[in-house]
Amino acid sequence: MADLNVGSAPPGRAAAWQPQGEGQWALGHREPLNDNERIKRDDDPLNVRERIETTYSRRGFASIDPDDLHGRFRWMGLYTQRRPGIDGGRTAVLEPHELDDEYFMMRIRADGGQLDLAQLRTVARISRTYARDTADITDRQNIQLHWVRIEDVPAIWEQIEAVGLSTMEACGDCPRVICGSPVAGVAEAEIVDPTPAIREIVDTYLGDPDYANLPRKFKSSVAWLPDTPYQTNDLAFVGTIHPDLGPGFDLWGGGGLSTNPRLAERLGAWVPMHEIPEVWAAVVRLFREYGYRRLRSRARLKFLFADWGAARVRETLEDEFLGRPLVDGPAPELPDRPIDHVxxxxxxxxxxxxxxxxxxxxxxxxxxxxxxxxxxxxxxxxxxxxxxxxxxxxxxxxxxxxxxxxxxxxxxxxxxxTTWRRNTMACTGIEFCKLAIVETKARAVSLVGEIERRLADLDVDISVNVNGCPNACARTQVADIGLKGQLVPGPDGTTVEGFQIHLGGGLALGRGQRSDFGLKLRGLKTSASELPDYVERVARNYATQRTEGETFAEWVLRADKTSLS
The missing domain is CATH 3.90.480.10 (Sulfite Reductase Hemoprotein;Domain 2)
Incomplete structure (x- = not known):
């Protein structure tokens, strides 16, 4: 059967019918193909700020238009949080309004992860005053608050903006916070500090309507040191030295995790620091024009990379959006393991x-x-x-x-x-997130405490990433032990909170180590209550069976299934 999205016109409708394709603007497909695209067409999402300040904050939660609440609010860093008492089994069953609490998660941007003392104190004060003393440091260098009321949002904005912070475009189909090396400007090993490039991008493009309507979110990283998870970004600049031109940045693109994970790949291009903002903006425009808008599940830049390949993406970037060729350049030197600077x-x-x-x-x-x-x-x-x-x-x-x-x-x-406290990450989880199926933060805290007690005698270096759903906000697939929340059968046959287990994932590193997603062995799951037993068992197996210098990921590749179960 012909695909009516890409094939010929249906009989009798040749004059009016146009193929929808993937909804790419550059190909003339401007008519919205889903509600998210319609919401962005009907009103620039950046305009919602005025309604929050003049209407919603004065009239309360019940006055908020649904298209703003479930759509445009994201551009202001606001998501409704999960209503308490809704178990994970109903996450995918209930409608958004049934999951909504009348409180918000607020995400505060910290581009490059940089805060001065006045900004830190302001965030702390807002947390205590307006967010029930909540504050989570995210794995994208933001700070997330919870229990925020719509009535308090203008006061929060006034206070954080007075010290140079913002929630604008912290969420939404737009450029999210730009990750950067947390030691930019102070690291002994850094040759070029790209902080001015990050600031120029933020000052020039944040809040610009021309860059605020993308097919989906756009995540980027700019760092000389390879101490950000650059391969999980839509776009990344990583420091490298050109043999003739000197220090610059290697260009990577097309990364992203979630249910269809893909690691970013090199475009083979060397970019001097002063050209980073121009190239960054050109890639955003390419994504805006050629990104897929028909299905949300295929709207990230990684799908365009998968279909086109890095060579075609680079060619289109050069020909249509930069108007000049990029310089070929060498790959960066990579560390032997992730750098967390603890x-x-x-x-x-x-x-x-x-x-x-x-x-x-x-x-x-x-x-x-x-x-x-x-x-x-x-x-x-x-x-x-x-x-x-x-x-x-x-x-x-x-x-x-x-x-x-x-x-x-x-x-x-x-x-x-301890290595367990140092190497454990977790997403927001069912406590606040409407997409989550299981608890994560409290589970991670209890897991760390239990494993510290049980394995105090064991010298191992294993990362554990805990995620409440398949979306991989905690980078489940690139951890030594990645835990994807789901419901599993309990001892009495009823469903309980648990996890599918990914083993041996990681990003591109030195020593010839490969980047790959964790193995998913058929049926390898654990209930939440049995999680400490599983982590202890597999850690002890690794400690017993490893060879000299062998990492956990390397051991996983050769270990038998019994040792991993």
């Missing part, structure tokens, strides 16, 4: 930076306020958020590091965590 490290100026680890990014306004006090008392005025849900304090004099570490410990932030 602990004490030397800066190029002789000072130190100190990285601390809340468990799975879960913190609070109270904790952040105590951290701000400790930072200031020990002579620093800058902190950074990492894409591994960690917090760094910059510019610490060597003699002040130990007193600072002690003070941060009192705030629940450890600079010398």
């Amino acid at each position: 602990g004490v490290h030397r800066q190029w100026d002789g000072n130190r930076y100190v990285g601390v680890a809340p468990i799975a990014g879960r913190t609070s306004g109270t904790s952040l306020d105590r951290a701000a006090d400790a930072v200031e008392a020990h002579g620093s005025h800058r902190v950074r958020l990492t894409p591994y849900q960690k917090l760094l304090v910059l510019d610490v004099a060597p003699e002040r590091t130990e007193p600072l570490i002690a003070a941060l410990r009192e705030a629940g932030l450890s600079a010398r965590p």
Whole structure:
């Protein structure tokens, strides 16, 4: 049977009918093909701010137009959070309005993960005043608040914008926060600090309507050091040295996880730092014009890369959006394992930076306020958020590091965590997320505590990423142990919270290690209550069977199924 989206016209309708294809604007397919596209066509999502300030915040939650509530609010960093008491079995059954609570998750952008002391204190104060003391550090270097009322949103905006922060385009079909190295500008190994390029992108394009209506979200990373998960981004710039032209950035594209994971690949192009904003904007325009808008499930840039290939994407970028060829360049040097910057490290100026680890990014306004006090008392005025849900304090004099570490410990932030506390990440989970099926944050905290107790004698380095649904916000597929939330049969045959298990995932690293998604062995699942038993068992098997220097991911590839079960 012919596909009426791409084939010939149906009989008798040749004059009026046009093939829809994938809804690509560049091919003339401008008519919205789903409700999300209609919402964006009917009104620029950026216009919703005025309605929030002048109408919704004054008249309350019940006054909010549904198209704004479930669509355009995202462009202002707002999602309705999950109504308490709705179990995971009803996540995919109920309509959005049935899942909605009358409170919001608010996402505050921190492009490059950079915060000064005034910004940190402001976030902490807002958390305590308006968000029931909630504050989560995300794996994209944002801070998320919960329990936010629509009546309080204008006051929150006024306070965060007064210190240079924003929620604009923190969500939505637009360019999300730009990830960057949390040690940009201070790292000894950094040759070029791309912070000015990140700032130029934000100052020039954030809030520009021409860049705010994309087929889906657009995630990007700009860093000299390969210390961001660059292969999971739609677009990434990674530092490299051209043999003739010197330091610049290698261009990667087409990455993204969720239910159809794909790792970004090199375009083979070398970009000097001053050209990063231009190239970034050109890729966004390419995505805007050629991205697929027919099906939301195929609207990320990775699907265009999969269909076209990197060579055609680069050719189109050069011919149609830059008007010039890009310079060919070499691949970057990659580390042997992910870099999270936890602990004490030397800066190029002789000072130190100190990285601390809340468990799975879960913190609070109270904790952040105590951290701000400790930072200031020990002579620093800058902190950074990492894409591994960690917090760094910059510019610490060597003699002040130990007193600072002690003070941060009192705030629940450890600079010398166990490997389990250090290497565990989690998404928001069923506590607040309307897409989630299982609990994640509290589960991660209890898992870390239990495994620390059980495996105190074991010297292993294993990452555990906990996700509440298949969308992989916690990068499930590229962890040593990735846990995808789902309902599983319990001991008495009833369904209970549990996880499908992915093993041995990871991003491109040195030593010839490959980037790949974790193995999914048929039937390898665990209930949430049995999760500590599983993690203990597989960790002990690895410790017993590994060879000298063998990573967990390498061991998984050769281990028998019994050892992995």
